[in-house]
Amino acid sequence: MDIAQLIQTITIYAIPVVFAITVHEAAHGYAARFFGDLTAYHEGRITLNPLRHIDPVGTVLIPLMLYFATAGAFLFGYAKPVPVDFSNLRHPKKDMVWVALAGPAVNLLQAFGWAIALYGLVALGVNEPFWVAMCKAGILVNVVMFVFNLFPLPPMDGGRILVGLLPWRQAMLVSRIEPYGFFIVLGLLVAGIINNLWMRPLMELTYRLIDIVLIPLRMLLN
Numbered sequence: 001m002d003i004a005q006l007i008q009t010i011t012i013y014a015i016p017v018v019f020a021i022t023v024h025e026a027a028h029g030y031a032a033r034f035f036g037d038l039t040a041y042h043e044g045r046i047t048l049n050p051l052r053h054i055d056p057v058g059t060v061l062i063p064l065m066l067y068f069a070t071a072g073a074f075l076f077g078y079a080k081p082v083p084v085d086f087s088n089l090r091h092p093k094k095d096m097v098w099v100a101l102a103g104p105a106v107n108l109l110q111a112f113g114w115a116i117a118l119y120g121l122v123a124l125g126v127n128e129p130f131w132v133a134m135c136k137a138g139i140l141v142n143v144v145m146f147v148f149n150l151f152p153l154p155p156m157d158g159g160r161i162l163v164g165l166l167p168w169r170q171a172m173l174v175s176r177i178e179p180y181g182f183f184i185v186l187g188l189l190v191a192g193i194i195n196n197l198w199m200r201p202l203m204e205l206t207y208r209l210i211d212i213v214l215i216p217l218r219m220l221l222n
Contacts, residue, residue, distance in 0.1 A: 012130065016138035018050045020110060020145050021079045024103040025053040028082040031102035035095040037088035045082045055080045081155075093171070097164035100157040107146040108206070114138030115210050116217065123221035139210070147202040151194060153185060154178035 026048055029040035040046050045053070054060070058078040089095035118135035126132075150158035155178050163171045177184070188194045 012133045013137045013141065016114065016134065016141045018054075019138075020107055020141045021059065022048055022050040022053050023106050023110060024145060024149075025079055025082045027102040027106040028084060028099060031099040032082070032084045032089070035099060036090040037085050037099075039085045039088065040082045043083055053079045053082075093164055093168075095164075097161050100160035100164070103157050104146045104149045107142040107149070111139050111142035111146065111206070112210060112213070114142065115214055119214065119217055119221055143203050143206050143210075144199070147199055147206060148194075150202070151185065151198055154181045156181065156185060 026046060029046035032039065033041050033046060055078060058080075060077075063077040084096075084099055086092045086096045086099075089099070114135050118132065118139070121128075121131060121135065149156055150161070152158040152162045154160055154163060154175060159174065159178070159181060163175050166174060185194065
């Protein structure tokens, strides 16, 4: 593994990844407080301080080990989840949908933000490869987090959204998967099932959505 290439990759991706993780987790906490649960607030997790959300193992060690082991072909990591006591929400079943959706939603918004920044650089004639690469990395990281976290299996955000939308009986059945969900998702990732059947198709759709929504901006800047 080329150390110089690794350092360059880390430098380009560091800011987008930190922002993507921090705002994602803080959004869950803000949404939970808005709907009545103060657990994250009392534990100091409603903050944009990345140190409160980064897990040394899941955010740093595991991604680096996988990067070296697979030459960058496979990466996986996680942050410290914001604690939410759904029973404290004013309408637990309904409100949990919004709390779970808050994280992926801000990742989608960040993807738009990085895309706007990229268009702005191009319009201003800024061709510095580092900043262009960082904007592209910001789009990629946030699209990945948006799509991956919407995977409909607890404890993923998409799984909790699904539980909140299903009728009570079906919701209870799906919620029982949560203690094993992380390992199931990890297995599906290693097997390539999530990547081929979920990530790639939905990432392509998300990129198309970004392109379509920003057509007026592109026309204005051109």
